[in-house]
Amino acid sequence: MAQNAASHIDQGALSAIFDGSDTMSQPVLQCVQIKPLAGQQGGPERFRVVFSDILNFVQSMLATQVNHYVHDGKLRKGVFVRLIQFQTNIVKNKKIVIVLNLEVLEELGECEKLGNPQSLDPKPEDAGPQSTTIHTGGFYGNVAAPGPQQQTLPARSNPHASTSHANIYPIEALSPYAHKWTIKARCTNKSDIKTWHNKNGEGKLFSVNLLDESGEIRGTGFNDQCDMLYEVFQEGGVYYITSPCRVQMAKKQFTNLNNDYELTFEKDTMVEKAEEQNGVPQVRFNFTSIGDLQSVEKDTTIDTIGILKEVGETSQIVSKTTSKPYDKRELTLVDNSNFSVRLTIWGSSATTFDVMPESVIAFKGVKVSDFGGRSLSLLSSGSMTVDPDIDEAHKLKGWYDAQGRTDTFSSHAGMGGSMGAAGGRMDPVKSILQVKEENLGMSEQTDYFTTRATIIYIKQDNFAYPACLSADCNKKVVQVDEGQWRCEKCDRTHAKPEYRYILSVNASDHTGQLWLNCFDDVGRLLMGMSADALMELKENDDKASSEVFQEANCKTWVFRCRAKMDNFQDQQRVRYQVSSASPLNYSAECSKLAEMIKMYSME
Numbered sequence: 214m215a216q217n218a219a220s221h222i223d224q225g226a227l228s229a230i231f232d233g234s235d236t237m238s239q240p241v242l243q244c245v246q247i248k249p250l251a252g253q254q255g256g257p258e259r260f261r262v263v264f265s266d267i268l269n270f271v272q273s274m275l276a277t278q279v280n281h282y283v284h285d286g287k288l289r290k291g292v293f294v295r296l297i298q299f300q301t302n303i304v305k306n307k308k309i310v311i312v313l314n315l316e317v318l319e320e321l322g323e324c325e326k327l328g329n330p331q332s333l334d335p336k337p338e339d340a341g342p343q344s345t346t347i348h349t350g351g352f353y354g355n356v357a358a359p360g361p362q363q364q365t366l367p368a369r370s371n372p373h374a375s376t377s378h379a380n381i382y383p384i385e386a387l388s389p390y391a392h393k394w395t396i397k398a399r400c401t402n403k404s405d406i407k408t409w410h411n412k413n414g415e416g417k418l419f420s421v422n423l424l425d426e427s428g429e430i431r432g433t434g435f436n437d438q439c440d441m442l443y444e445v446f447q448e449g450g451v452y453y454i455t456s457p458c459r460v461q462m463a464k465k466q467f468t469n470l471n472n473d474y475e476l477t478f479e480k481d482t483m484v485e486k487a488e489e490q491n492g493v494p495q496v497r498f499n500f501t502s503i504g505d506l507q508s509v510e511k512d513t514t515i516d517t518i519g520i521l522k523e524v525g526e527t528s529q530i531v532s533k534t535t536s537k538p539y540d541k542r543e544l545t546l547v548d549n550s551n552f553s554v555r556l557t558i559w560g561s562s563a564t565t566f567d568v569m570p571e572s573v574i575a576f577k578g579v580k581v582s583d584f585g586g587r588s589l590s591l592l593s594s595g596s597m598t599v600d601p602d603i604d605e606a607h608k609l610k611g612w613y614d615a616q617g618r619t620d621t622f623s624s625h626a627g628m629g630g631s632m633g634a635a636g637g638r639m640d641p642v643k644s645i646l647q648v649k650e651e652n653l654g655m656s657e658q659t660d661y662f663t664t665r666a667t668i669i670y671i672k673q674d675n676f677a678y679p680a681c682l683s684a685d686c687n688k689k690v691v692q693v694d695e696g697q698w699r700c701e702k703c704d705r706t707h708a709k710p711e712y713r714y715i716l717s718v719n720a721s722d723h724t725g726q727l728w729l730n731c732f733d734d735v736g737r738l739l740m741g742m743s744a745d746a747l748m749e750l751k752e753n754d755d756k757a758s759s760e761v762f763q764e765a766n767c768k769t770w771v772f773r774c775r776a777k778m779d780n781f782q783d784q785q786r787v788r789y790q791v792s793s794a795s796p797l798n799y800s801a802e803c804s805k806l807a808e809m810i811k812m813y814s815m816e
Contacts, residue, residue: 218243218293218321219267219328227269227333231301231308241295241318242266244288245326250274264294264310267328273299273310276385276427277471282317291323298426300383302391308333311386313427385427387460387474395455398423398430399493400446401577402596405561406439421446422470422594423454425493431468431594432458432476442484448596451490455483468594469514469578496598498575500605504550506587507809514592518575518605519546520613522553522622527563540564546574549612551811553622556589558597568599571613573606583641623808646724654776654787662776665797666720666727667769668739671762676717677736677744679710687713687733712744718791720772729772731791738794739765770794 226240246263260275260283275283282288298314382394402422409416419442420433432454434442446452459477468475478484501515509515523545529538542563547553556579558566568574578595582588591597600606643651643662653660680687681700690698690710698707714736718729737743740761751758772791779788 218324221293221318221321222267222327224267225269227264227266227271231333239295239297240266241293243327244290244292244294245270245330247283247288247290262288262312264296265326265328265330267330269333270330271308271310271333273312274386276311276313276383278427279312279315282315287317287319288315289323291325293318293321293323300386302386311383313383313385383427384423384425384430384472387430387476389460389474391456391460393456395453396423396425397451397453397487397493398425399451399495400448401429401496402594403443403446403448404593406443419443420467420594422596423452423476424497428472429470429497430472430474430476431463431470432478434478437480438478438482442478442482445484445486449495451487451493453483453485453487455485458482469592470594496575496577496596496601498577498603498605500575502550502552503546503548503554504552504811506552506554506581506589509581509587511581511583513581514578515581516575516577517546517554517556517579517589518573518601518609519548519554520609520617521545521568521570521572521574522547524566524568524570542566544574547617547620547622548609549617551620551622553624554587554589556591558591559593562591562597571618573600573610574598575601575603575606623811644724645720645722645727648727648776648789649725654778654789657778660776661774663771663773664720664722664727665769665771666722668718668766669721669726670719671739671765672717673759673762675715677712677714677748680713681705682707682709682711712748714740714744716740720770727789729774729789729791731794735791735794739768739770741765769797771797 221241222243223240226242230240242264243266244262245265246261248261250259250261258277258280260280262273262275263270264273279288288294295316295318296310296312296314297316298312300311300313302309302311381397382391384396384398387394387396400421401424404420406417406419409418416436417439418433418435419439420431423430423432454476457479459479460474461477463470463473463475498516498518500518501509503517503519521544525543525545527540527542529540531538539559540561540563541557541559544556544558544566545553546556556576575598576589576591576595577597578592579589580592582590600610641662643653643664645664645666648662648664653662679690679692679698681690681703683700683703683705686700686703688700688702690700690707693699693706696708698710699705700707713733714731716731716736716739718731718739720727720729731739733744740747741764742761747758747761750761771794773793774789774791776787776789778785
C-alpha cells in the first residue's frame, strides 16, 4: 500500500512551488502531522498541518472552511491529499502554505511517514534540531513584535485573477505583517457616513464588509478616504483592494465579522472594480432558526432567515445618552419551526423599508435581546437580503406556500420574561441563583427581574410602621402624647396612625434563597389582611398573630422585583424590593412549559 501511495506523490513539488518553477497546480502530498493552534480567545479554530512530498516537508495553515475535514476525521496523520487551492508565503524566513481547499485521497489509505523529508527552510548556523512548530504570533490571532518583512508569493488555483492582479491574497491570510498584497472581495455591506465631534476635533467615516472564498473582513475609511471611496464601493460589487492599507486588530464592539483583524484605508490604497464579478461568494450566512432563539445567549450576534409576516409603522425614540432621535420599525418573522419573533430595524433601513409581507428575508448580523422573551435587532454593520437565491430561502418559501400561511405560531414572549398586568415593562425570569451569579443590582443602574419562589420565613418584628393618614403621604408618624401622632412632613397631628407593611421575607426556589422587601400593597396580598388588622391582632392575641405568619409560609408566588445597591450602616448591600406579586397561575405555567417542550421538537 505504501509503495503504491508513494508513486502518486509529486516528489519535489514543494520546492518547485516556492521557487516559482512549478507547473503542477494541484500537488499530491502526505499529511505527516496535524495539531490545533492556540489563537486569540473567541477567535476561529485553527489547525497547523505539516505536508510532505517525500523529499521535503512544509508547515501549513488550514483555512477555516476546510476545518471540517479535521472534524470529520478524514484529514489525519498519514493520509494523502491533493491541494486544490492554496497560498504560499514566507514569514520570518519560514515558508508557509495556507490551504484554502483540498481533497483527501481516501483510496490511497494511510501509512507512516514516507522517506526522510527535509525542511524547506534554510537551517541557521549552529542551530539545534529543526523545529516543525509554527507560532501563531503575528500571523493568526495574536500580535507579536515586528519581525522581518513577510514575502508574498502568488496564490495558486485562482482562475478568476486577472493578469494585472495575479497575486491575489486570501482575506483569511491578511495580518499586520503582510506586505504588497491585493485581495479580490465582494462588498456585502456599506454603512452610512457617520460623523463625530469631540475635544480633539471632528471627522467622518464609513465602513464596508468584504467577503471572499476564505473569509470576511471589515474595512473603514476616515475623512479624505471617506470622501474618495464612499461612492466607489457599492453593495454587491466585487473589487480589487491593493496595499498600502493598514491591517490592525479588529474592534469587536463595532463589527460582527469572524476575523481577528480589520482594514483601514490609507491615502495610497487602491480600490478598483473588478471586470469579472463572478467567482466570489455573494454572502455567507450561518442561520439560527427562530425556534432555537430561546437557547441563544443574550447579546449574541447571529444570522437568521424567515417569512415577513407583519410590518409595523415607523416610530422614533430619543437616546437617553445622546438625546438624538432614532427611527425604528418592528417586523414580525416566522419560519418552519412554527415560532415567530419581533425584529427591529433602524435608521434609513426603517424609513425606506418597502418589502411586501410574505417575502423571504435573510438577515446577517442581528443581536439577540431578552426583551419580550426573545427579540432581535439589526446591527448597523448587519444587512438584510430580500428573497435571496439560496436553498434555505427556497425551502422556506415552499413550506409557507404549502402550509405555513395557515399555521399558527408560538411566540417567545413570556418564555424568558414576565409582563406586568398593565402590559408594562418586560422583566426577564431569573432563578435566585441567576440573580446572584449575574450580580443584579451591583451596577449603578437598577436591575429588574421576575422570579418564582416560595416563602419560607417572614420576620415578625418590625413588620409594619405607623403612617400618616393624609392622602398621598404615607410618611412615618411619631407619637408625641396619648392619642397624638405627628407627621413632620404634613405638619399635622392625627388621633391614630394607619399601619403599613414593611415585610422582610425570605423566599426560596430550587437554586437558593433571597431576602425580599415588601411594602404595603404586596404585604396585604401575602398576609391576607391589612397591617392595621394584624397589628391589632398582635396586641390582643400574640398567638393568633403568629398563626397568621405561619399561614403565609410555604406559599409560592411570582415576584416582580428590582435590585439596587443600598447603603446600610456604612456598608453597601443589594436591596431586593418587590414591586408586585401574584399567585402562581398553573394554567399559564403549563402553557409556557408546553411551548418550551415544542422547542425541542419532541413528538
